[in-house]
Amino acid sequence: MNEHTDADQDSRLEAATRVYAVMRHLVLESDDRRGEVAEALGMSFGRSKALRALAAGPMRMSELTAKLTTDKPxxxxxxxxxxxxxxxxxxxxxxxxxxxxxxxTAAGTAAAAVAEEILARPPARMLALDAEELAALERTIAKL
Known part of the structure; x- marks a missing residue:
């Protein structure tokens, strides 16, 4: 019985790996949202990430460093x-x-909102799904 469990776990791991690869490609590679944000704001995506973090509220420099996972300099x-x-x-x-x-600042809040709008826009491939497929995907992702 333990062999069946191991095989089942292997099968689930393989399936999860395939699904995650598709999700990763969809979010990070198929639509270059990071590049779009950088172009729209005229700054690196890293700078826009800092700006979006600060739009949530003021932070100490040390807190921002930790949030960005960078070093102090x-x-x-x-x-x-x-x-x-x-x-x-x-x-x-x-x-x-x-x-x-x-x-x-107010200008920073506006720029962060532009970045968030771009990043929140669903990829075209997702918009091509019908209502039933979207509902099933939403139910599944809600479990994560």
Missing amino acids: YTTLIVDDLERRGLVVRSVHPEDRRSKIVTV
Whole structure:
């Protein structure tokens, strides 16, 4: 009976791997949303990622570094650029003068919204599915 279980697990792993490969291709490769965001905003996708994170609320530089999974010097370069563009401002943290808080500006909020609009748009291949297929996909993905 253990052999059947192992075979079943192998089969499920293979199926999950195939499905994930299709999902990954659909989201990351078939529509170059990252490139579209970079072009629309005139900045790297990494900078737009920082801007979108900051649009959710002000953050310490250390929090932004952790969110972006970068190092401190690179986060500083990103924030310097976003600040030059008028998309964010830095200020001293009110409770810890050694710490800086980064806050998005109105222009930064608008740019982040453009990025989110592009990233939220479903791929054309998904829009080609009929209502029943979309409902089944939605039910399945809701379980994840």
